[in-house]
Amino acid sequence: MGRADGPFGGVIVGVAMNEQPKDEGIVLTEAQKRARRSRSIAIALSLAALVILFYLVTLAKGPIILVRPL
Amino acid sequence: MSLVSEGADFRGPLTAGARFAEPSLASVGDYIALMKPRVMSLVVFTALVGLAVAPGSLHPLIGFTALLCIAVGAGAAGALNMWYDADIDAIMTRTQRRPVPMGRVQPGEALAFGLTLASFAVVVLGLLVNVLASALLAFTILFYVVIYTVWLKRSTPQNIVIGGAAGAFPPMIGWAAATGSLSLEPVLLFMIIFFWTPPHFWALALTRTEDYARAGIPMLPVVAGDATTRRHILLHTLILVPLGIAPWALGYAGALYGLTAVGSGAIMLALAWQVFRERRPTARASKQLFAFSILYLFLLFAVLLIERGWGGLMARLAV
Numbered sequence: 290m291g292r293a294d295g296p297f298g299g300v301i302v303g304v305a306m307n308e309q310p311k312d313e314g315i316v317l318t319e320a321q322k323r324a325r326r327s328r329s330i331a332i333a334l335s336l337a338a339l340v341i342l343f344y345l346v347t348l349a350k351g352p353i354i355l356v357r358p359l
Numbered sequence: 360m361s362l363v364s365e366g367a368d369f370r371g372p373l374t375a376g377a378r379f380a381e382p383s384l385a386s387v388g389d390y391i392a393l394m395k396p397r398v399m400s401l402v403v404f405t406a407l408v409g410l411a412v413a414p415g416s417l418h419p420l421i422g423f424t425a426l427l428c429i430a431v432g433a434g435a436a437g438a439l440n441m442w443y444d445a446d447i448d449a450i451m452t453r454t455q456r457r458p459v460p461m462g463r464v465q466p467g468e469a470l471a472f473g474l475t476l477a478s479f480a481v482v483v484l485g486l487l488v489n490v491l492a493s494a495l496l497a498f499t500i501l502f503y504v505v506i507y508t509v510w511l512k513r514s515t516p517q518n519i520v521i522g523g524a525a526g527a528f529p530p531m532i533g534w535a536a537a538t539g540s541l542s543l544e545p546v547l548l549f550m551i552i553f554f555w556t557p558p559h560f561w562a563l564a565l566t567r568t569e570d571y572a573r574a575g576i577p578m579l580p581v582v583a584g585d586a587t588t589r590r591h592i593l594l595h596t597l598i599l600v601p602l603g604i605a606p607w608a609l610g611y612a613g614a615l616y617g618l619t620a621v622g623s624g625a626i627m628l629a630l631a632w633q634v635f636r637e638r639r640p641t642a643r644a645s646k647q648l649f650a651f652s653i654l655y656l657f658l659l660f661a662v663l664l665i666e667r668g669w670g671g672l673m674a675r676l677a678v
Binding site for chain 2: 315317320321324325327328331339342343345346349350
């Protein structure tokens with residue numbers, strides 16, 4: 290909603306063309322934010338562990354890691 | 360409508376606490392509970408025995424990776440089981456506090472979690488260890504989720520007899536991870552767990568018949584009655600005990616294992632006989648058999664690990 294002074298001292302009230310009603314979306318509670326944060330940290334740690342595991346196994350196996358017979 | 364509510368279209372008979380339209384409150388602990396950590400620990404232990412008693416050498420890091428993948432695969436199967444069984448879990452006293460029926464984890468989240476873990480476990484095992492172990496792990500997860508959970512569990516009193524195979528595969532996966540092949544010895548370990556499962560679960564089912572009946576699960580005591588179940592427990596134990604002794608008889612295990620298998624097997628048989636003779640309302644013998652069956656399997660595998668695997672494991676760690 291916009292508010293402006295008119296040319297003769299009057300007040301014009303209306304909706305500006307480029308303004309949209311603000312969508313708040315889903316508003317998380319503090320408990321939900323904490324739960325999401327703990328899940329995000331767990332996912333990050335798991336991915337980091339996976340990266341380290343792949344790195345170490347590549348070192349341990351050496352070039353033979355590219356050879357994969359059944 | 361939120362993405363969460365769109366994804367959670369489950370309308371089973373859950374408890375009143377289930378709130379699917381709200382953003383998740385699931386903690387990391389809830390996701391760990393989805394993986395059935397107690398079942399996972401048994402899976403890891405039996406897989407470790409399969410891995411340790413296998414011939415040849417294996418880098419300890421590759422062995423660790425194999426066990427990690429088997430553990431995660433077992434956790435994935437547990438999560439998918441809890442996703443599919445949320446409706447009956449909500450009815451049964453033993454399972455109604457699980458994360459999905461409690462509404463802490465939404466069914467869609469449990470499904471996505473299980474599928475993601477299963478994919479990771481199978482792919483990583485295939486890439487870092489070997490394809491045979493990876494294929495066996497994929498088959499085990501598929502067997503547990505599709506054959507046991509979706510099909511057999513709700514349709515036949517033989518559900519845990521056939522479905523028990525899923526829990527018997529881990530030593531074979533461990534062996535395959537170490538050697539890239541299979542032989543009679545891991546098949547023997549498979550057979551021990553396969554024939555151990557029915558007496559173990561039927562002993563539990565005898566004490567929870569009403570619970571299973573209320574949930575509509577056709578467990579043997581619900582469908583065929585107590586007397587038939589007690590007879591089947593005795594028959595399966597009669598097959599199980601010689602199978603438990605077989606690794607020693609076939610020369611795969613030493614005297615300590617032989618003594619343990621004979622002694623604990625005799626106790627298993629005595630308890631199964633007591634269950635066969637016992638009549639309601641006491642159910643004391645069933646509880647004793649259920650408790651001892653856990654110890655029996657642990658003893659057999661632990662002694663095998665000490666006798667056969669420990670030396671090999673230490674040698675591998677020294678690589």
